[in-house]
Amino acid sequence: MSRADAVPGRHGPARGRTGPPDEVLVECRDAAVTFGQGAHAVVAVHGASLTVRPGDRLAIVGPSGSGKSTLLHLLAGLERPTGGTVVRPAPAGPRDIGLVFQSDSLIPALDVVENTALPLILADVPEERARRAALDALALVAADDLAERLPEEISGGQAQRVAAARVLAQAPRLVLADEPTGRLDHATGSRVLDALLMAADRTGAALVVTTHDPAVAARFGTRRTMRDGRLLAAEEAS
Numbered sequence: 001m002s003r004a005d006a007v008p009g010r011h012g013p014a015r016g017r018t019g020p021p022d023e024v025l026v027e028c029r030d031a032a033v034t035f036g037q038g039a040h041a042v043v044a045v046h047g048a049s050l051t052v053r054p055g056d057r058l059a060i061v062g063p064s065g066s067g068k069s070t071l072l073h074l075l076a077g078l079e080r081p082t083g084g085t086v087v088r089p090a091p092a093g094p095r096d097i098g099l100v101f102q103s104d105s106l107i108p109a110l111d112v113v114e115n116t117a118l119p120l121i122l123a124d125v126p127e128e129r130a131r132r133a134a135l136d137a138l139a140l141v142a143a144d145d146l147a148e149r150l151p152e153e154i155s156g157g158q159a160q161r162v163a164a165a166r167v168l169a170q171a172p173r174l175v176l177a178d179e180p181t182g183r184l185d186h187a188t189g190s191r192v193l194d195a196l197l198m199a200a201d202r203t204g205a206a207l208v209v210t211t212h213d214p215a216v217a218a219r220f221g222t223r224r225t226m227r228d229g230r231l232l233a234a235e236e237a238s
């Protein structure tokens with residue numbers, strides 16, 4: 001597989017926790033996922049090959065049910081391939097992969113700022129520093145006014161912004177976002193996307209999103225289309 005199924009972003013030089021230029025964060029080699037068995041088997045992903053390196057900006061596009069989320073779950077290590085392999089050359093530590101998923105993943109008993117700071121606290125960042133980083137990240141997605149609220153007191157779209165802020169605060173090397181703007185109006189969606197792209201530029205992270213939205217995909221250096229579980233060839237931005 002050649003360099004850059006996903007190419008580096010166009011948003012300036014990467015800084016932060018960068019590694020060697022050819023470093024691979026995660027690679028799918030002919031990776032497949034079949035759910036169920038026999039007559040009920042659904043092949044969600046057919047033999048996908050994809051390499052993600054620091055600084056990559058990749059949008060996986062395609063219609064509902066085409067396998068985008070399943071591919072993202074493979075990259076995240078949340079789904080095991082039923083065929084082929086997914087290789088992660090360096091073992092992923094607690095702060096190495098940041099996930100922004102469709103389903104609400106906030107902890108009900110923690111308020112918004114505590115939820116946002118949680119990955120840092122789990123990685124032993126001192127509480128006050130973690131809280132400040134969380135508030136900064138919430139401000140980036142215009143959610144700092146929600147800081148003291150519980151998840152049940154915010155809307156689904158606001159929860160999506162908080163999930164994005166949590167990843168921004170964590171500053172992981174690989175950010176995987178499943179339809180990060182799916183439930184947001186255009187202006188708020190743009191703001192979340194700006195924040196994710198800016199944070200990834202700042203830290204040198206790779207950013208991989210799934211999306212239905214061509215306007216979102218257009219902001220990414222590389223677009224890969226999923227169709228009926230098949231990952232089509234790269235279409236690189238000019």
Ligand SMILES: Nc1ncnc2c1ncn2[C@@H]1O[C@H](COP(=O)(O)OP(=O)(O)OP(=O)(O)O)[C@@H](O)[C@H]1O
Nearest residue numbers: 035036042043044063064065066067068069070071
């Ligand atoms: N846990 C599961 N068990 C059985 N089938 C599943 C499971 N998860 C996904 N599928 C099926 O696999 C296929 C791909 O689903 P996937 O969620 O990856 O698509 P998607 O492109 O992300 O869709 P959407 O844009 O609607 O989120 C679909 O046919 C779906 O019904």
